[in-house]
Amino acid sequence: MAGYVSRTAGGPRNAARRMGASRTAGTRLLGFLGDAAVRGVDQALRSLNLSQLAARPLTEIFKGLADYVCPEGGDDDKSIARDAFFDTLTDITEAGITDLADLTVGEVRTIFELFVTHTIERRLFNDVGTRAISLPADVEAINDIQAQVHDFIAGGVADAVTAIGGILPDLTGERLPGFVDDVYERAFRLLAAMGEAEADK
DSSP states (O other): OHHIIIIISOSHHHHHHTTHHHHHHHHHHHHHHHHHHHHOHHHHHHHTTOGGGTTSOHHHHHHHHHHHHSOOOSSHHHHHHHHHHHHHHHHHHHTTOOOSTTOOHHHHHHHHHHHHHHHHHHHHHHHHHTTSSOOOSOHHHHHHHHHHHHHHHHHHHHHHHHHHOOOTTTOOTTTHHHHHHHHHHHHHHHHHHHHHHHHTO
C-alpha cells in the first residue's frame, strides 16, 4: 500500500486527484444524505426532481439516485465510482440501514465512509488489473489479500474523517467539495504511513 500510494499513484495528493469522478460522486452522495438527515428524505428527493422515489424502500431510492450521484460513463474513473456506489448499497443493507427517513449523523458517516472505501479499493484493484502492481498467483491468497486490503482502507478512511472532524450539521453545500477532497487526500496519506509502519515491523 505504501509503495502504491508513493510510486504508482504519485503520492497522496496525486492519488486523490486521480479519484475525480469518485470525489464528485462522494460530494453528491454526502450532500443528499446530509439534506435528507436535516430536512427529511422527501424534501431531499424533491430538490433533485426525484419525488417519485419518496416512501420507496432504501434500495429503490439508491438505485434511483445512481444517475445523479454517479452517472454512467465510458472511462474507468466513472465506472469505479458507479460500481462503488452499488457496493455501498449492498453494505448498508447488510449493516441494517434500511430507512432513509430517520437517518442519524452516525449513519450518514457510515454510508459516506463505505463509499470512499469502496472507491479507493476499486481504484487499487483496477491498477492491479492493468498490472501497475502485482499479486500472487494463488487464488486463496488473493482473496485473503483483498479482505485485508478492504479492512486496511476502511480503517484509513475512518481515521481521515475523524481527523478532519464532523460531517453534520456544520457541513454546508459550499464546504462539501473541499471536505470530500480532504478526506481522500488524508486517507491516502494515512494509508501510505500505515503501510510503511507495517512494512517496518
